[in-house]
Amino acid sequence: MERPATTQPRFPRLVRRVEPHHAPGQLEYVRIAVFLAILTALEVIVYYPGWPKTPKIVLFVILAAVKFATVAAFFMHLKFDGRLLAIVFSTGMALAGSAFLVAIVTIHAMN
Amino acid sequence: MNEAAVATHVEQTATGYDNRKLFMWIFLASECMFFGSLIATYLLYRGRSIDPPYPGNGFTYNIPYTSVSSFVLLMSSLTMVLALSAIQRGDQRALRVWLLATAFLGCTFIGGQAFEFTSFVQKGVTLKQNLFGTTFFVLTGFHGAHVTVGVLMLLSLFALSMRGKLPQSSSLNVELVGLYWHFVDVVWIVIFTLIYLVKV
Known part of the structure; x- marks a missing residue:
């Protein structure tokens, strides 16, 4: 049997979305891309000698995590598409x- | 199907999401495990190769070159999201331009990877040479295959648009391809950091 058009989602708190006018515009997408490009350039600068090994690795992981989260949140719209x-x-x-x-x-256990 | 019909369809699912979109996210979650396994395998076997060359013994990555490839893939995510924005506005011309731009950047990335693989083989790193070669080529090769599939999907969307079969109400199709494309990008962010940049 077909549901009526007014049926509400079964998990409304999980699917709450941001209104379309709050989603990023084209200029904001360009700004996000510039931010990602700067982070990539920063990674290359940090890669070259002169930095101690451990802080370098920590910084790489942090930069990658920020880039990953930025793409997922804004380009993949996870920030605006609800929690589910x-x-x-x-x-x-x-x-x-x-x-x-x-x-x-x-x-490690095998070794 | 007009936009009102699409909205009604979305409301009729139990989750409130179009089932195709939910399925795509579940597929991407499974892809996380796929690439997670390949990255874990590479990291676990790092430094366990017996026969050179491998990083630290007669082999080094070309970081500036790979950085440019990473930049190209990042920018393709921008053009992809601009393509989605274009179809949501009903701007078919901009949609085609951004879809082609994304496919072009994807092809550039794949071309760069083919060049990198060739240079590695010339340095003696092959799929069968050692553990490094096997794990590296399997991981980055599968990623390259994903990018290739993404380019084919982008070109399919472009062809549909040219034939007038990708109206504004079909923006979900572009969104789904976009999700796949952005996922391929975020996987490369992880690969670039853990495989190329981090030296343990």
Whole structure:
């Protein structure tokens, strides 16, 4: 049986969205791209010698995390599309991270 | 289907999302696990190669070159989101321009990767040479295959638009391809950092 057109989502708090006029405009997308390009340039600058190893690695991971989050939030619209999609995607990432940790622990145990 | 019909269709699902969009996100979540496994395998076998060359023993990455490739892929995410914005405004001409620009940048990235692979083979790094070669080529090769599939989808959208079969009400099709494309971009952000930049 077809639902009436006025049916509300079963999980309204998970699918609450930002109104279209609050989503980024073209100029804002360009600004975000410039920000991402600057972060990439920063990564290359930090790569070359002169920086201690551990802070360098920490900085690389932070820069990558910021770039990842920026693309996911703004270009993939996760920031504006409600929480359910973010939960779905985060679950995939968490499972990937868990598999990685299990593999590391297993290899270390075998050695 | 006009926009009102699309909106009604979305409201009729239990989650409030179009099922195709939800499925795409579930697919991307599964892709996280796929690439997560490949990246984990590369990192776990790093430094365990016996026969050179491998990083730290007769081989170094060309970071400036790969940085330009990364920049190209990042900018393709911008053109992709501008294509989506264009179809949502009903601007078919801008949609075609941005779709072609995205496909062109994707092809540039793939061409760069083909050049990089060739130079690696000339340096003695092959799929069968050692653990480094195997894990590196499998990981970056699968990523390149994903970019290639993305370019094919972009060109399909471009062809549909040229034939007048991609109206404003079909913006979800562009959004779904866009999600896939941005995912390929974020995966490269992780690969570029963990494989190319971080030296352990």
